[in-house]
Amino acid sequence: MIGFLEIRRRKLQFALVGLIVTLISFLVLMINGLGVGLNEQAGRALRNFDADAIAYSDRAGLSVIRSELSAETVERIGEESGARESAPLGYMAVNYRRDDGRVKSAAVLGFDPGSIGEPPVRAGRALTADDVNGLLADRQFLRASGLKVGDTVRLSVRLQEREFTIVGELNEGAFFFQPSVYMLRSTWREMKYGMVTENTPSASIVLLKGEGLAGKRGTGWEAVSKSTAFANIEGVAGQQSTVQALRVFGYLIGGLVVGVFFYVLTLQKTPQIGVLKAVGASTGFIFRQLLVQALLVALGGVVIAVPLAWLTNEAIKQAPDPVPIAFTTGTFVTTSVLLLLMAVVGVLFSGRQVAKVDPIIALGQQQ
Amino acid sequence: MGIRLTVRDLDKVYGEGERAVHAVRGVSFATEPGEFVAIVGPSGSGKTTMLAMIGGLLTPTRGTIDVNGRDIAQLRGKALAEYRRTKVGFVFQANNLLPYLTARENLLVMARINRSDMKAARARADQLLEELGLTARRDALATELSGGERQRVAIARALMNDPELVLVDEPTASLDSARGKQVVQSLIAEVKGRDKLGLMVTHDMAMAELADRVLEMHDGQLVGQAVAARG
């Protein structure tokens, strides 16, 4: 009650710190959104694979780009791993030209229809075994390219260029920071390697389903869990640790600002705290007032920052090449809760100060 | 009911060694329920120090302060805060209101601290403000009140939780004498009417004369009570 009244009577001070907390909350929310967004860009499609583990060439260092598996190895992986189901998958990066003339890149995944490598089609139709020029395109690809199901698109890799018809729409997400498209593995093999002989690699990786597959290895291959595979995507680790560091700094600064503000306020109010103690208020009672104030300030900041961040993201999304920010309810909830928590932690420092105040100072003339 | 205070051999030494100040030396006295006692003496004679010890704001160096059979000198921390909250109403020399609260809110804070029923508290606050002639100023911020008004709010605040001990440190400093006398008379009425105990430090002899008894302090001692054992 006193805490609340004080906010009302000292509106300016509390509004200012509230503003700063709002800005920090906004920043932290955007950073968190960026973290989620970048993560999705890095490989939501990989996370969406219908697999428990992924097998790579043991010379690839868990890099999808460098992993190449012969038909023989693919077969051996299926047998040696003891997986219930397995499916070879080919990967390559391709370019295409947008209507505005700009060359953009996409991730191609080559799969076998009917295997666990086949993605679920959301609109249009699936690829059949003889759809050699058919393409399934992810929503993000359609948005970025301005194409739709039924359109044709020319994909190029090195000197190869080939025209495809988009027959189906997917919602698998990006792969390797690029919008993804799926084609038949046979087509992928032709495009990637040109002349196909029996020595031509037949897949990049093999999806595996079954128990206890992560960590298995055999002649020429090793398998890891999907999350390990994700963490090993080039750039993901560095990116996520950068985002993580920014996030931690955001929370720390948020806590620090609230902490310092209330600490200064507490020092400033020492005489009044002395009086409250002199008339019998416990340290706990006085501290609870501070706590209520800190929570109100932090809550105010978060309540303004959440819709602000959401609106900002909506605006950013309108851009042709949007910054990858993704908000989930979880982002909002955890960020808000953590910021409130940091406000509480910040105010704890003032608790000591409150405890130290001697009620005798209420007597005034003594020192 | 009624409160009985017995102070025995009370001593307070501030600081240590060279800089030690022996502010109260071997003070003893006892009171009856419903008594209103004035304490007079020159500045620096230890009046505030003694009042603060009785009010649970300061721990005595030696001696006992018996309030209805309990030695306040032994209380610490939470127990002491509870004693201050439930038994004592203190009017400080520098009236010390919370500046960002109104007159009325300054009284209601006491009820909050004491977790009293707020409806009853509001009625009590309004009644006290009325008795002290502050009804018109009840919604003014403490900073907007005159010195005298603030002093009266401080007195009302001290009475808010219906304390058994009313301790007042030079209340009339910022009151004109007519108003001061009126305020002291209402304090006395409060003490007498409910068998409380009033201790009031004052340098105003006209005020002291309103009390049942006057204790005079000099150099930390009650006059006529020099400590025999002092070497």
Ligand SMILES: Nc1ncnc2c1ncn2[C@@H]1O[C@H](COP(=O)(O)OP(=O)(O)O)[C@@H](O)[C@H]1O
């Ligand atoms: N906190 C303190 N530290 C050291 N000396 C003090 C303190 N408070 C009071 N004194 C000293 O104790 C003596 C008594 O002070 P006080 O009780 O305030 O007297 P009075 O209220 O009668 O003016 C004075 O000499 C004063 O300087």
Ligand SMILES: [Mg+2]
């Ligand atoms: Mg004094």
